[in-house]
Amino acid sequence: MHNIFIIYTGGTIGMVKDETGTFVPFDFELIKRNLPDLSRLNYKLTVHSFSPIIDSSNMKPEIWIEMAQIIKNNYDDYDGFVILHGSDTMSFSASVLSFMLEGLQKPVILSGSQLPIGEIRTDARENMMTALEIASTKHLGVSMIQEVCILFDNKLFRGNRSFKYNSAKFEAFRSPNYPVLVEAGIHLQYNQEALLDNRDKEFILHTRLDDRVAVLKLFPGISPNTIKSILNADVRAIVMETFGSGNTTTDQWFLDLLKEAIDNGKNIVNISQCKVGSVELGRYETSTGLKAIGVLNGYDMTFEAAVTKLMYLQGEFEGQQDVAYWIEKNIRGELTIND
Numbered sequence: 001m002h003n004i005f006i007i008y009t010g011g012t013i014g015m016v017k018d019e020t021g022t023f024v025p026f027d028f029e030l031i032k033r034n035l036p037d038l039s040r041l042n043y044k045l046t047v048h049s050f051s052p053i054i055d056s057s058n059m060k061p062e063i064w065i066e067m068a069q070i071i072k073n074n075y076d077d078y079d080g081f082v083i084l085h086g087s088d089t090m091s092f093s094a095s096v097l098s099f100m101l102e103g104l105q106k107p108v109i110l111s112g113s114q115l116p117i118g119e120i121r122t123d124a125r126e127n128m129m130t131a132l133e134i135a136s137t138k139h140l141g142v143s144m145i146q147e148v149c150i151l152f153d154n155k156l157f158r159g160n161r162s163f164k165y166n167s168a169k170f171e172a173f174r175s176p177n178y179p180v181l182v183e184a185g186i187h188l189q190y191n192q193e194a195l196l197d198n199r200d201k202e203f204i205l206h207t208r209l210d211d212r213v214a215v216l217k218l219f220p221g222i223s224p225n226t227i228k229s230i231l232n233a234d235v236r237a238i239v240m241e242t243f244g245s246g247n248t249t250t251d252q253w254f255l256d257l258l259k260e261a262i263d264n265g266k267n268i269v270n271i272s273q274c275k276v277g278s279v280e281l282g283r284y285e286t287s288t289g290l291k292a293i294g295v296l297n298g299y300d301m302t303f304e305a306a307v308t309k310l311m312y313l314q315g316e317f318e319g320q321q322d323v324a325y326w327i328e329k330n331i332r333g334e335l336t337i338n339d
């Protein structure tokens with residue numbers, strides 16, 4: 001019998017329409033009622049429902065810490081963990097959990113749906129049943145999946161490589177910079193080479209998150225005042241979303257503002273506004289100046305991974321240099337360094 005721990009946080013999967021026709025979260029009973037097959041399966045399921053159950057747009061670091069703690073507390077007693085979660089911020093939660101759960105050797109699979117489980121055409125049943133099956137799959141007694149993932153529309157993604165790209169289709173997630181880990185068709189096809197193998201690692205829970213992070217999304221014509229207000233915010237790091245392979249204007253006033261912020265103790269991490277490809281500092285003249293003043297390379301990290309990795313690293317380290325060092329390293333399979 002497979003032993004799976006389900007953490008129910010909310011999201012569309014368990015929503016019902018209220019009297020005004022708006023979707024609101026409902027308790028786990030609704031899911032159980034609409035999935036009678038659950039009790040016929042060879043699974044022993046333990047369910048922990050969060051209180052209150054939320055739309056994932058209300059997700060916050062305190063809940064991430066609670067989730068990670070629940071997984072740690074139950075780690076030895078279960079084959080795997082399935083987190084039912086709204087899709088809106090699922091990639092943030094999957095990313096941050098990947099950093100908080102170091103050396104994970106069991107599957108932690110986040111899933112949900114685009115249509116509530118009570119709707120005729122719902123994608124909830126397939127998503128949930130596939131998530132449960134993958135969460136329980138072992139080979140020679142060892143979990144096939146040893147990382148935090150997202151299961152949606154028959155695909156299993158590495159959590160910290162994924163982002164929500166579509167709010168209208170069942171195919172809500174993509175991870176263009178990293179291969180799909182499992183494709184669910186008639187068989188479950190594991191992409192063995194793409195999976196993390198943490199067997200020689202120690203499982204360590206990290207629960208300190210420092211959310212003093214801001215975002216600077218560039219556009220042609222952005223004013224010095226707007227940039228200043230973001231750089232002067234009470235934060236320790238700024239995720240700077242740049243053009244193409246990490247390019248920005250070469251105007252001196254812009255580079256001076258960034259340099260001043262870095263000299264004042266802030267880390268600036270360069271990630272691209274493009275969803276596919278990587279930052280390559282120095283490839284064009286429009287990024288060589290950034291490298292020279294100490295802007296950090298975010299490589300091909302998703303926005304979600306960059307923000308949550310900074311929260312995690314800032315929770316772990318007091319100093320600017322330590323955070324700067326680790327943000328450019330691949331610590332949980334979240335970035336690819338080609339140079």
Ligand code: ASP
Pocket residue numbers: 010011012013054055056057085086087088089112113114
């Ligand atoms: N607003 C919902 C949520 O993120 C959307 C979903 O679950 O798909 O909780």
